[in-house]
Amino acid sequence: MTETLLAIETVSVAYGKVQAVRGVSLDVKAGEIVTVIGANGAGKSTLLNATIGALGAQGAIRFLGEDITRLDVEDRVARGLLLVPERRELFSTMTVEDNLVLGGFRVPRGVARDTMAEVYDRFPRLKERRDQLAGTMSGGERQMLAIGRALMSRPKLLMLDEPSLGLAPRIVADIFRIIADLRAGGVSILLVEQNARAALAAADHAHVMELGEVSVSGPAAELARDERIVQSYLGFH
Numbered sequence: 001m002t003e004t005l006l007a008i009e010t011v012s013v014a015y016g017k018v019q020a021v022r023g024v025s026l027d028v029k030a031g032e033i034v035t036v037i038g039a040n041g042a043g044k045s046t047l048l049n050a051t052i053g054a055l056g057a058q059g060a061i062r063f064l065g066e067d068i069t070r071l072d073v074e075d076r077v078a079r080g081l082l083l084v085p086e087r088r089e090l091f092s093t094m095t096v097e098d099n100l101v102l103g104g105f106r107v108p109r110g111v112a113r114d115t116m117a118e119v120y121d122r123f124p125r126l127k128e129r130r131d132q133l134a135g136t137m138s139g140g141e142r143q144m145l146a147i148g149r150a151l152m153s154r155p156k157l158l159m160l161d162e163p164s165l166g167l168a169p170r171i172v173a174d175i176f177r178i179i180a181d182l183r184a185g186g187v188s189i190l191l192v193e194q195n196a197r198a199a200l201a202a203a204d205h206a207h208v209m210e211l212g213e214v215s216v217s218g219p220a221a222e223l224a225r226d227e228r229i230v231q232s233y234l235g236f237h
């Protein structure tokens with residue numbers, strides 16, 4: 001049986017009186033890409049932020065079989081769970097390389113050195129720009145750096161919040177190629193996207209969120225053919 005890495009069990013999150021996530025359950029198994037799609041404001045980012053521990057939640061979150069619901073962000077990250085937030089949150093006045101170094105501060109120095117070489121192999125653009133300030137990189141380059149920095153801590157599960165947001169179509173295609181490569185290299189991914197077409201093409205399993213709840217779940221290829229999903233999220237072409 002494939003190992004369940006992450007289990008989100010009837011998780012609810014409120015901002016004061018606003019119930020942003022209501023009773024959401026989903027699993028990510030080892031080697032899978034699972035995507036959560038849905039309109040603006042459906043609660044997707046809130047779900048990821050609660051899963052990493054930046055927001056309090058009701059319900060249970062298990063990672064590698066352990067209940068992590070009460071752990072703080074740092075303890076979740078130390079166990080191998082990582083979030084690349086929508087705003088990417090790079091250190092913009094530091095170089096590309098220093099951002100990577102900081103991403104690797106939790107792992108032994110030798111591992112960090114090897115991982116940086118792997119990140120540079122995967123993202124030759126980052127290697128070319130290693131001395132450039134992160135804040136002066138293009139949107140696509142910053143997204144690559146955010147993913148590269150996340151990989152520096154050797155996560156078991158990477159959560160990506162709208163990695164294609166604000167990027168030109170050609171760069172979006174690059175980002176989705178990278179996502180497929182990461183999975184091929186053994187990284188499991190929980191992907192939140194508004195670009196439903198690309199997300200469903202990349203993922204194994206998919207969940208649609210509407211008004212804080214999961215309304216439809218299933219194999220991504222099936223959802224991509226589902227008439228209701230096509231009409232609501234994929235357009236007609």
Ligand code: ATP
Binds near residue numbers: 015038040045047
């Ligand atoms: P988007 O793609 O626009 O980020 P989303 O599906 O990720 O959408 P969330 O950002 O999780 O949705 O927002 C879910 C709901 O919670 C929305 O109604 C939003 O207005 C509300 N919300 C989000 N952050 C806060 C906050 N800090 N305080 C109050 N309400 C919030």
